[in-house]
Amino acid sequence: MTSKHLQKLRGFFRLTAGLLVVLSVLGGQPAAAGRAVLIGLDADMSSGSAESGMAIQRGIELAIDEINAGGGVLGRPLSLVVRDHHGNPSRGIDNIIALAGRPELVAVVGGLHTPVALAELKTIHEQRIIYLGPWAAGTTVVANGYAPNFVFRVSVRDEFAGGYLVNQILKRGFERPALLLENTGWGRSNEKAIKSALALHGLAPATVQWFNWGAKQVSDQLQVIDYSRADVILLVANAPEGEVVMKDIAALQMDKRRPVISHWGITGGHFFRDTRQALEKTDLTFLQTFSFLATASVPRSATVARAYIARYDDCDTVEQIKSPVGTAHAYDLVHILALAIKAARSIDRDRVRAALEQVKHYPGLVRDYAPPFTARRHDALTGDDFHLARFNGNGIIVKIGAR
């Protein structure tokens, strides 16, 4: 049996396990625990960034496990309802509507895709449903103009990422970054952030190139980038398109292969698996916020990692935890949500939403949240929580500079 088959088999067991949880909750047992409080997951569970959805789900599940093990919230267990949006905003919106229709559901954890999140904002606020962002980084996902704002995020904010990435390229001595962005709200979010960050240094992108979702090649864009005499490429892409980009770069002559500093979208899918050979020829570093490997010595991280390895058959070592940021962010978000529910003593979404702004402290995986959110600040992370990473030869995300 190949590793692929094993993975599939594990995925199947995972789904079965998840379903059993959901069913047990819906089935109204255990009776003493009362009806479960539902947390929705609206993410890409099957498409190009399915790994991110899985990572998020696992983070939620690990957190729920812990919380339920501690008696749940308000005497009720937490339970997860998963809905797959494929990265497709239309599905996302429908998922939000569907999830919002369930009275026991208190919040929806979102997925990797900024465009989906952005498209869902209107519905989220119409339905007054708490949206917890563990990944999608678009600045305006949180800075959405809605009041009250139902969106809370433990993840990168592009605005910050832009500044961070610019700082990193400057630190590495690059001065003429080319922007290669996906043609979505996320791409535009980063364009804005990076341009602003560069402007702070009196710089501007050598060129800004766009590619569409589903693009099969970006050689034209790379050519323009080459002509622009850019010295580095700032890439904003998810795994499928990121793969195309890296393969096309690898296909260039060696002297034309620019180093790539990427946003983290590429880590949401089977990126490494499909680009292993291309990566050997290219210099790719990318943004990360958390690494189980890097925090292995931290007891909280180690505990979760152990729980992770124990719970999921496809993972035997810390290194094998995929898209760790998704898991970590989701894990932290669910714990924060639990705190908020407890504080609100209700699963009323408005009250929990308000309570989220009132959670004073939570020592999470990614950081100590003190407080995680405020009424004005719904982004829990800052640029200080970012680091660059790269894939090692086995596809394990390795924090740069970590021991």
Next chain:
Amino acid sequence: MKKETAHTRLYLSLFLRVTPLAVAMFLVIGYIVVTRTTESALVRVRVNHTSQQRHAELILKRKLDTLKDSVKLLAANDLVINALIDVENRSHYLPIFFRSLRIPGPGRANISLVDYKGWPIISNQNATTSYAAESFWEAVSRGREYFTLTAERLLFAAPVVYHGAAEGAVIVEYPSVQYPLIFNIGVGTDAFVITGKNGNKLFSHPPKIKLSRDSFFWQKTTLEGYGAVSIETGMIKEYALGPVKSLENFLLIAICLNILALLASLSMTAHIVTRPIVNLTIAIQKITNSGELNRRVEEAGPRELSEISKVFNRLISQLQKTMISRGELQAKIQERTREIEQMHGQMVMQEKMASVGQLAAGIAHELNNPINFVRTNFATLTENFTDLEAVFKDYRRFAEGYEARYDSPAELTAVRAKESTLQIDYILDDIPALFQESERGFERIARIIQSMRDFSHVDYTGDLSYFNINNGIEDTLVIARNVYKYHSDIQTDLGDLPDIQCLPEQLNQVFLNLIVNSAQAIEAQQKRAKGVIAIRTWREGKHVCCEIADNGPGIPKEILSRIYEPFFTTKAPGKGTGLGLSISYDIIVRKHGGELSVDCPRDGGTVFTLRIPMDLQTAGGKDENRA
């Protein structure tokens, strides 16, 4: 056989024999050609139709495939995929993109991009349609393509697939009003029908097929890859089989022309073959009918016929030769027959003559004694009368003297009266004349008896002797006198002739024959005036010639050649034997080596001329009778 009718008849018989056969042959060939051609044309038509059908099918399939491919291409377009994700910003580029969209080919398609539930996102038309409620959407949302062709619309939906899932779909739809534009494919078929599920007609070209379905060959196939769609092409039978029809017409014309050509060639054949055949036949007939073996047929016409003519001519030549020798043979036979007959006649005649001669000789002998006795007595009587007259005259003178001197006695007077009454003077005067005449009569009787004795010459028959033919003529004239004396005068001009060695009695017979013939011919004229028989003799070299001419009616030309034939006669039965001239010819020509010729001058009459050699031996004449 008349030439023209023969020709026509032969031609007709040729025509009647050849034409039905040829026409039947042509018809059979025509029938075979037409049926074979029709069959092969039908096969060709079927093959052609199949290829047309295939062609139409291919075109339609390609059209639909192109449509599908275009839509699929559009569905796979990364801008379209991106637009499904880039909800907030797609309005900046999607409308421009979609407005420019067109499906290749005629017709205007409604191209829509719908989301994963079939709700419209954008369309190239102003109005957008939701396909969410469509029954097919379920399949499309699960990533399946969907094609439908109904009486209302042609629709193809291609899911926009991202990472294995349909995140939306591109749907292209043609309303049925567009069908004439999109399906009116120039496939070169006479009729073209597209049917959908249950065989209901979706589109037909021409829209209303005017002719009945039976007027077409139809072929129907299901469009590969478009299960429910069938395409049917019709080929108008009349057009498809047009070439066969024109071939039939052509064949008909060809058969007519062939028959004409046949007639022409028959005419030519008749001209080339039948005419010579007819000519040959006519010539042969002529020769057969006339027996003119010296005639020859014309050796003309085609080689074979001229060969026939040649062979025939040779045959005729051979026949002629045979006929000539046969003629000779016949002539000999005839000659022999004639000889035999002549001999027979001669023998009869000789027998007769011998009898006559013996009789005549007997009569002459018997008469000779009494005649001599009477004649001698008569001479004595004459002398006695002279004596008596002298006495009587003395008595008279005495009487007269007595009377003059005496008165006549009454007795004297009575004697005188008696003398006067009895014309004794006249008697006395007449008696010497009577005696003289009687003397001449006696002479003549003597001569007749002599002639009879001469003529009969019974003892000398068949013996040669020297003889003057003038004597023979004179004798004959005496004997035949009784025959000619009432109707003819004899003119003789007998020249000075030598005696010739001959068979006198036979020559006499010739003269008798010829004179009797002439006399009878003259008599037969029944003229008042007497005819003339002129007999002339002369010497001519070593020949003596005799010509016996009469001014009778002459001999008709027709029988001129036959007059010497034995038993040929124009006389009434019993009147002539028909042997006269035959025997004469035999005597003159054969027995004396002479010539006997006959001439009939224009002014009438008949002239027989005999030419007899004076010396029979030197003349070389045959002398079989010489003992």
